[in-house]
Amino acid sequence: MINSNSANIPYYQYLDHQGHLRLPLEDLSTNTDNLIDFYRVMLLTRTFDLKAINLQRTGKLGTYASSLGQEAIGAALGAAMSEDDVLAPTYRDYAAQLSRGIKVSELLLYWGGDERGMDYQYVRQDLPICVPIASQTCHAVGVAYAMKIRKQKRVAVCIIGDGATSKGDFYEAMNAAGVWQLPLVFIIANNQWAISLPREKQTNTRTLAQKAASAGIPSEQFDGNDVIACYERISIALKQARKGEGACLLEALTYRLSDHTTADDAGRYRPPEALKEQWQYDPIVRLKTYFLEHGLLNEQELNAIDVSCGDIVSQQVDEYLNTAAQTPESMFDYLYENLPESLQTQREEVKQKGLENG
Amino acid sequence: MTLLKTTEMNMVEVNLVEAVNRALSWELEHDHEVLLLGEDIGVNGGVFRATDGLQSRYGSERVIDTPLAETLIAGMSIGLAVQGLKPVAEIQFMGFIYSALENILNHASRMRNRTRGRLTCPMVLRAPYGGGIHAPEHHSESTEAIFAHIPGLRVVIPSSPGRAYGLLLAAIRDPDPVVFLEPKRIYRLQKERLNDKGEALPLDVCFTLRDGEDITLVSWGAMLVETLQAAEELAHLGVAAEVIDVASIKPLDMKTILTSVEKTGRCIIIHEAARTGGVGAEISAQLAEYALTSLLAPVQRVTGYDTVMPLYRLENYYMPTVKQIVTAATKALEYA
Numbered sequence: 001m002i003n004s005n006s007a008n009i010p011y012y013q014y015l016d017h018q019g020h021l022r023l024p025l026e027d028l029s030t031n032t033d034n035l036i037d038f039y040r041v042m043l044l045t046r047t048f049d050l051k052a053i054n055l056q057r058t059g060k061l062g063t064y065a066s067s068l069g070q071e072a073i074g075a076a077l078g079a080a081m082s083e084d085d086v087l088a089p090t091y092r093d094y095a096a097q098l099s100r101g102i103k104v105s106e107l108l109l110y111w112g113g114d115e116r117g118m119d120y121q122y123v124r125q126d127l128p129i130c131v132p133i134a135s136q137t138c139h140a141v142g143v144a145y146a147m148k149i150r151k152q153k154r155v156a157v158c159i160i161g162d163g164a165t166s167k168g169d170f171y172e173a174m175n176a177a178g179v180w181q182l183p184l185v186f187i188i189a190n191n192q193w194a195i196s197l198p199r200e201k202q203t204n205t206r207t208l209a210q211k212a213a214s215a216g217i218p219s220e221q222f223d224g225n226d227v228i229a230c231y232e233r234i235s236i237a238l239k240q241a242r243k244g245e246g247a248c249l250l251e252a253l254t255y256r257l258s259d260h261t262t263a264d265d266a267g268r269y270r271p272p273e274a275l276k277e278q279w280q281y282d283p284i285v286r287l288k289t290y291f292l293e294h295g296l297l298n299e300q301e302l303n304a305i306d307v308s309c310g311d312i313v314s315q316q317v318d319e320y321l322n323t324a325a326q327t328p329e330s331m332f333d334y335l336y337e338n339l340p341e342s343l344q345t346q347r348e349e350v351k352q353k354g355l356e357n358g
Numbered sequence: 359m360t361l362l363k364t365t366e367m368n369m370v371e372v373n374l375v376e377a378v379n380r381a382l383s384w385e386l387e388h389d390h391e392v393l394l395l396g397e398d399i400g401v402n403g404g405v406f407r408a409t410d411g412l413q414s415r416y417g418s419e420r421v422i423d424t425p426l427a428e429t430l431i432a433g434m435s436i437g438l439a440v441q442g443l444k445p446v447a448e449i450q451f452m453g454f455i456y457s458a459l460e461n462i463l464n465h466a467s468r469m470r471n472r473t474r475g476r477l478t479c480p481m482v483l484r485a486p487y488g489g490g491i492h493a494p495e496h497h498s499e500s501t502e503a504i505f506a507h508i509p510g511l512r513v514v515i516p517s518s519p520g521r522a523y524g525l526l527l528a529a530i531r532d533p534d535p536v537v538f539l540e541p542k543r544i545y546r547l548q549k550e551r552l553n554d555k556g557e558a559l560p561l562d563v564c565f566t567l568r569d570g571e572d573i574t575l576v577s578w579g580a581m582l583v584e585t586l587q588a589a590e591e592l593a594h595l596g597v598a599a600e601v602i603d604v605a606s607i608k609p610l611d612m613k614t615i616l617t618s619v620e621k622t623g624r625c626i627i628i629h630e631a632a633r634t635g636g637v638g639a640e641i642s643a644q645l646a647e648y649a650l651t652s653l654l655a656p657v658q659r660v661t662g663y664d665t666v667m668p669l670y671r672l673e674n675y676y677m678p679t680v681k682q683i684v685t686a687a688t689k690a691l692e693y694a
């Protein structure tokens with residue numbers, strides 16, 4: 001149970017880093033097919049991620065923020081959410097986005113400098129990636145408020161990083177979610193770094209989860225590299241929110257195995273031993289070990305998943321690379337529902353520029 | 359049908375803040391997606407009483423007393439709007455809007471563009487603004503130019519009860535985000551008869567309040583009081599001044615202003631906000647760009663100074679006066 005009164009923040013782990021079960025499986029994770037789905041999404045995310053970095057290095061993608069090592073949280077979240085719930089993500093939540101049906105080609109379009117990458121074909125009410133840190137926390141409050149007054153059985157989910165928990169937006173949002181008992185789940189993907197600032201320099205609190213006490217909402221921590229813990233704990237939180245029991249804050253402990261973005265060099269601030277140690281906790285290896293040790297999947301079957309992820313990504317990369325750029329004048333076409341007359345000349349000007357340079 | 363008949367002729371005599379209240383009430387009544395949020399707007403009816411009585415009429419779910427958190431108010435409005443509701447948020451004073459600026463600039467005004475129209479923000483942020491009421495520190499500034507610089511946003515400023523009513527209705531019905539700035543100095547200045555039947559005025563256009571051939575006076579908000587008085591004084595001097603209420607300072611209806619200046623050849627822009635980088639500078643620049651050959655005299659600005667808004671003992675020195683406007687106009691008329 002999520003318990004707000006306890007000064008000690010509860011911590012959950014099901015599958016330890018050697019792939020051994022620490023707690024009996026509950027709910028849907030007893031179903032092997034679900035576990036395989038988690039695995040598939042994690043692997044798809046990682047395959048996409050490696051490919052994206054590659055594309056960036058070869059000049060075919062802009063600056064990109066990797067989600068390496070953090071795939072479990074999103075894979076679990078995507079599976080736990082209902083399709084008509086709303087996700088308010090940050091820029092490292094590809095696993096959740098892919099799991100919810102957002103396409104690899106859309107993510108690539110976005111980082112490839114094309115707004116159409118935020119015009120998701122599915123989950124059309126999900127918010128686009130939020131770059132300004134923590135702003136989406138307050139947006140999620142509005143989404144959840146709308147769901148509540150319309151008496152819908154839907155939940156808003158907001159993901160943020162550890163750095164975001166130092167922002168005022170985060171406190172304002174949690175506070176409102178608490179006072180209005182909103183169907184809103186906040187998840188902190190605590191990857192121990194905010195660019196170069198380590199977790200211990202971000203705040204003096206012992207956990208990030210305990211910040212929920214300031215808003216009177218319950219909170220807990222779990223192992224964010226244990227996809228089963230992520231799934232179980234997020235499912236419980238969503239269920240409570242859906243039943244009208246209000247908001248909560250979940251802190252998923254993970255680690256950023258990559259640089260902050262492709263424009264960053266973590267070698268300047270992160271000791272190499274720390275990174276080496278963290279690779280032992282890789283969420284994908286962990287689930288794979290569990291599958292193999294329990295005879296749920298063999299090497300061949302695991303390999304087949306690997307191959308299918310590779311196929312999806314290369315097909316989607318092709319789609320991305322073959323998408324023609326938007327017209328220059330399109331920069332005016334979604335400013336307002338109807339372009340004010342006063343901007344028509346400027347639109348014409350850039351259109352002309354396009355024709356001359358094109 | 360009977361309902362329609364009575365509402366068609368609902369003549370009321372109201373001041374500007376009452377007109378705001380009427381418009382909000384009309385929209386709450388007729389559009390169930392509309393909701394209000396802000397600090398002290400419910401039981402208390404807002405510190406200026408703009409939302410007086412609305413919570414008891416429409417319930418606390420739709421007229422929301424929020425915690426004291428402006429980032430939340432703006433951010434939450436975005437969340438409500440992308441879910442298809444039409445939030446009308448009150449920022450208690452413009453002086454406290456700045457922590458909402460990030461949400462206005464980075465999110466509300468960009469959401470349609472970022473998502474290529476998938477998600478939109480039909481929301482209004484209302485805020486009382488401007489000086490002249492001997493208010494405490496941070497309660498008197500006019501910083502509309504900050505908002506006028508933001509693409510994807512509308513910035514609307516009424517200058518009379520009728521325009522407050524009609525423009526606020528239009529702002530709420532507009533499918534894009536609007537910052538609606540209410541000149542609080544004239545909240546209760548004058549009453550006006552208006553038909554409270556839900557008829558909106560157009561956005562993105564100026565209103566010509568007075569016709570004249572000799573000079574164009576361009577202003578908005580509370581400064582229209584001084585501007586109209588100046589036009590009256592000029593009339594006594596035999597000068598026919600055309601007075602334009604810009605009303606929508608973003609996007610700017612330069613067509614109306616240009617047409618007028620092409621006729622008069624002279625233009626004074628009057629605003630309470632600081633001079634440098636004010637909206638007057640934009641109007642003046644466009645006049646130089648598009649009406650140079652019509653101009654018979656340099657365009658002048660009569661504005662607040664590039665200072666911190668003084669506390670109220672010096673406030674009147676900061677505010678543009680009728681005399682300044684008349685002097686500027688006289689000077690413009692001295693050019694052959």
Ligand SMILES: Cc1ncc(C[n+]2csc(CCOP(=O)(O)OP(=O)(O)O)c2C)c(N)n1
Nearest residue numbers: 092131132133161162163164191193194195
């Ligand atoms: C409001 C704001 N300030 C600064 C930045 C620049 N910036 C981008 S990411 C980042 C660190 C964020 O850390 P965290 O919240 O832990 O998320 P992570 O990147 O680790 O996923 C910073 C400072 C920003 N995007 N937004």
Ligand SMILES: [Mg+2]
Nearest residue numbers: 161162193194
């Ligand atoms: Mg971080």
